[in-house]
Amino acid sequence: MTVQQTLHTIDAISTWVGKASSWLMMVLMTVVCVEVFKRYIISAPTAWIFDAENMLYGTSFMLGGAYTLAQNAHVRGDFLYSSMKPRTQAGLDLVLYVVFFIPGIAALIYSGWIFAVESWSINEHSTVTANGPPVWQFKFMIPLAGVLVMIQGIAEIIRCVVCLQTGEWPSRLKDVAEIDVVEEQLAHSELVDEESRKIAIQRAKEIDEAARQRGMGGELNT
Amino acid sequence: MSDPALGLLMLCLIVVVIMMGFPTAFTLMGLGMFFGYIAFYQPHQLFTENQVFDLMVQRTYGAMTNDVLVSIPLFVLMGYVMERGALVDKMFYSIQLAFRNVPASLAVATLIVCTFWGIASGLVGAVVVLMGVIAFNPMLRAGYDVKLASGVITAGGTLGILIPPSVMIIVYAAVAGQSVVKLYAAAMFPGFFLSFLYLAYIIGWALLNPKIAPPLPEEQRRVPVADWLRKFSAQYSRNVFVGLATALVSPSRAFAIETDNGRVNYLWLVKNFAYSLVPFVIVAGTLWLTWWYVVIHPQAASEAVSEGVQQLGTPGLATPEPVPVDQGPPQAFYWSFGAIVLICLLWQIRYYSRLDADRLEVIKLLSTSIMPLGTLTVVVLAVILFGITTATESAGVGALGAFLLALQAKTLDWKRTKEAVFLTAKTTAMVCWLFVGSALFSGVFAILGGQALVEEWVLSLNMTPVQFMILSQAIIFLLGWPLEWTEIIVIFVPIFLPLLKHFNIDPVLWGVLVFVNLQAAFLSPPVAMSAFYLKGVAPKHVTLNQIFSGMMPYMLIVILCMVAMYFWPGLTLWLPNYLYGN
Numbered sequence: 001m002t003v004q005q006t007l008h009t010i011d012a013i014s015t016w017v018g019k020a021s022s023w024l025m026m027v028l029m030t031v032v033c034v035e036v037f038k039r040y041i042i043s044a045p046t047a048w049i050f051d052a053e054n055m056l057y058g059t060s061f062m063l064g065g066a067y068t069l070a071q072n073a074h075v076r077g078d079f080l081y082s083s084m085k086p087r088t089q090a091g092l093d094l095v096l097y098v099v100f101f102i103p104g105i106a107a108l109i110y111s112g113w114i115f116a117v118e119s120w121s122i123n124e125h126s127t128v129t130a131n132g133p134p135v136w137q138f139k140f141m142i143p144l145a146g147v148l149v150m151i152q153g154i155a156e157i158i159r160c161v162v163c164l165q166t167g168e169w170p171s172r173l174k175d176v177a178e179i180d181v182v183e184e185q186l187a188h189s190e191l192v193d194e195e196s197r198k199i200a201i202q203r204a205k206e207i208d209e210a211a212r213q214r215g216m217g218g219e220l221n222t
Numbered sequence: 223m224s225d226p227a228l229g230l231l232m233l234c235l236i237v238v239v240i241m242m243g244f245p246t247a248f249t250l251m252g253l254g255m256f257f258g259y260i261a262f263y264q265p266h267q268l269f270t271e272n273q274v275f276d277l278m279v280q281r282t283y284g285a286m287t288n289d290v291l292v293s294i295p296l297f298v299l300m301g302y303v304m305e306r307g308a309l310v311d312k313m314f315y316s317i318q319l320a321f322r323n324v325p326a327s328l329a330v331a332t333l334i335v336c337t338f339w340g341i342a343s344g345l346v347g348a349v350v351v352l353m354g355v356i357a358f359n360p361m362l363r364a365g366y367d368v369k370l371a372s373g374v375i376t377a378g379g380t381l382g383i384l385i386p387p388s389v390m391i392i393v394y395a396a397v398a399g400q401s402v403v404k405l406y407a408a409a410m411f412p413g414f415f416l417s418f419l420y421l422a423y424i425i426g427w428a429l430l431n432p433k434i435a436p437p438l439p440e441e442q443r444r445v446p447v448a449d450w451l452r453k454f455s456a457q458y459s460r461n462v463f464v465g466l467a468t469a470l471v472s473p474s475r476a477f478a479i480e481t482d483n484g485r486v487n488y489l490w491l492v493k494n495f496a497y498s499l500v501p502f503v504i505v506a507g508t509l510w511l512t513w514w515y516v517v518i519h520p521q522a523a524s525e526a527v528s529e530g531v532q533q534l535g536t537p538g539l540a541t542p543e544p545v546p547v548d549q550g551p552p553q554a555f556y557w558s559f560g561a562i563v564l565i566c567l568l569w570q571i572r573y574y575s576r577l578d579a580d581r582l583e584v585i586k587l588l589s590t591s592i593m594p595l596g597t598l599t600v601v602v603l604a605v606i607l608f609g610i611t612t613a614t615e616s617a618g619v620g621a622l623g624a625f626l627l628a629l630q631a632k633t634l635d636w637k638r639t640k641e642a643v644f645l646t647a648k649t650t651a652m653v654c655w656l657f658v659g660s661a662l663f664s665g666v667f668a669i670l671g672g673q674a675l676v677e678e679w680v681l682s683l684n685m686t687p688v689q690f691m692i693l694s695q696a697i698i699f700l701l702g703w704p705l706e707w708t709e710i711i712v713i714f715v716p717i718f719l720p721l722l723k724h725f726n727i728d729p730v731l732w733g734v735l736v737f738v739n740l741q742a743a744f745l746s747p748p749v750a751m752s753a754f755y756l757k758g759v760a761p762k763h764v765t766l767n768q769i770f771s772g773m774m775p776y777m778l779i780v781i782l783c784m785v786a787m788y789f790w791p792g793l794t795l796w797l798p799n800y801l802y803g804n
Binding site: 018019021022023025026028029030031032033035036040050053054057058060061062064065067068069071073074075076077078079080081082084089092093096097099100101103104105107108110111112114115138139141142153175176177178179180181182184185186189190191192193196197199200203204206207208210211212 | 239240241242243244245246247248249251252253254255256270274275276278279282283285286287289291292295296299305306309310311312314315347348351352354355356359610611614615617618619621622638640641643644645646647648649650651652654655656703704705706708709749751752754755757758759
């Protein structure tokens with residue numbers, strides 16, 4: 001397996017888990033709506049709903065961490081960063097991954113594992129209501145999410161090394177981005193002229209990148 | 223090195239490392255880990271027994287079970303679905319037609335669309351690019367001043383992060399331990415006030431100097447009236463409202479009219495009559511809702527309470543005199559409410575007596591393009607603000623409502639649903655992981671005594687509350703240049719929060735000032751991102767400097783708005799205090 005394939009395999013795993021767990025948010029929405037109906041319309045609230053909501057939300061965002069990292073979507077102060085050369089970026093990233101990321105996430109895995117095992121050994125139940133649902137499986141999400149993020153972080157470190165060698169960032173898996181809404185809004189518009197529509201759709205990604213660099217990448221500085 | 227000094231070192235390091243561009247969530251975790259390890263270090267302890275691990279996992283679990291943050295994925299999902307479901311170009315077109323006789327009508331329409339869009343989503347970039355394509359070129363073609371055109375798009379585009387329901391407000395609520403609902407209520411008026419100030423500025427400027435926004439040519443101002451409606455008003459009356467009402471009684475002449483899809487039938491007439499009633503229904507509904515909340519709702523609530531209560535202990539013993547609870551609203555309310563009803567009535571009579579075919583078409587266009595989005599947001603906000611459900615519940619219902627509306631408008635397919643869900647996952651994970659990191663970081667910062675050191679230092683400066691307010695807002699403003707709102711709210715705002723108590727500043731007021739302040743920061747050259755988004759879609763001859771100079775007045779308006787908010791706290795605090803008491 002080449003390095004690139006390895007990277008994409010790891011990306012694919014993180015992305016799959018993240019996308020799968022993102023559907024929990026739809027479940028969360030449904031649960032909330034059903035509960036609103038039960039509580040306010042037929043006056044029959046459910047006791048464990050508060051725990052269920054927390055678990056759905058907590059699981060979903062924790063497991064989405066690796067997916068977000070694989071898509072480079074964690075917020076970063078990209079003001080200076082994005083105007084650097086790829087090699088400089090990779091060098092900085094590599095150092096910071098080793099210094100901050102690995103110890104931090106390793107600690108999360110370690111402490112999360114102890115936390116979850118202790119909870120499991122006493123078969124811990126939620127104390128929000130008198131007869132709460134078990135919570136130890138929810139606590140196991142912490143080490144699990146930590147391991148996923150760690151694996152993805154190792155992939156990112158490999159990316160930095162590759163970039164240091166070649167001077168170019170290895171590719172990422174394609175995924176939906178916020179700026180895609182431009183295309184969706186304009187694709188079938190009858191009220192905007194053909195030409196400006198096409199230009200905007202084609203250049204949306206480029207514009208997004210250039211704006212994040214705030215003109216420091218050159219090109220726009222007119 | 224003493225502990226507090228370590229805390230300060232940690233704070234300086236975080237600023238440096240954020241600037242280096244490493245994902246902030248992990249920077250916070252790593253730094254928190256190291257400094258926490260030093261803070262908890264005991265010489266006789268094993269490496270693995272250090273308490274920083276406990277702190278870390280507790281903070282993580284705290285973020286996972288945070289009942290404020292639960293509403294983030296739901297509001298984010300609602301926003302993404304709405305922004306894929308609503309048709310922004312149709313909205314712009316219909317609003318522009320509705321305001322065709324107002325000076326600078328295109329700019330006014332841009333601002334209104336941006337405000338509406340801001341209710342739906344909180345993204346700056348996408349709005350500016352979209353409005354740049356849909357509104358910027360038409361404005362330039364109509365001969366609008368470049369500065370006016372670029373300023374209104376960039377300023378309108380950043381409104382989204384301020385106007386509720388915005389994710390920024392939820393995150394601030396979680397950080398500051400304030401109620402989300404209260405903050406929503408507080409941000410409501412300043413958000414719309416700001417948008418109103420922008421509007422007043424545009425119209426005022428266009429009135430003083432009509433050259434900057436020449437009126438549109440006649441053919442662009444003409445409303446596309448359907449053929450049958452023309453024939454219809456020729457047959458019945460110039461006033462279509464009267465005409466439709468007559469036709470409902472004696473429809474024979476109407477049935478003779480040919481339309482694109484067959485002859486006019488009775489259902490068709492009813493439908494159009496219903497459209498013509500939309501303005502009346504909106505006005506009457508708003509008035510009724512106000513009346514219901516102020517007069518009927520409190521009475522019903524107090525009756526419900528007294529019915530269900532059973533006296534404990536010995537009945538009849540030491541029963542206190544019934545305290546005269548709130549006897550409804552003050553007399554002044556009835557007078558002013560009556561006056562408002564009268565004014566609305568007169569306005570409605572004038573409106574309906576002049577309702578011609580053009581206006582009916584505009585109503586139809588507006589109702590189909592804005593009404594779905596408008597109804598949903600009004601319902602969601604009303605449900606939150608009146609305290610009927612919690613923020614999480616209204617967010618869940620709002621998200622479902624967004625799905626239903628988008629399905630009804632046939633703008634949602636499987637691909638878009640997936641995209642909205644995946645984007646929600648990424649945005650939520652980004653915000654919440656940042657929250658996990660900062661929870662550890664701020665915990666360690668406090669343990670090291672950095673927080674106390676900062677507090678001591680600020681208090682030793684002997685500042686007045688006004689000075690402190692200006693200083694804190696100035697720092698936030700400067701941080702807004704290089705950083706995103708997520709980092710500012712999650713990392714830097716917590717440092718100021720404990721100080722607010724010393725200076726007797728309401729955290730709700732201060733928070734809303736921060737939200738408005740960030741608007742100014744995001745509009746300040748040369749770092750404002752929205753300017754670069756607009757530059758990306760603008761024609762070649764528009765320079766960045768023109769866009770920047772177009773933005774400047776709006777930045778000053780934001781600062782003016784902040785000053786108004788400070789001297790007139792009622793603007794912010796009246797609604798939350800009225801709705802939820804103190």
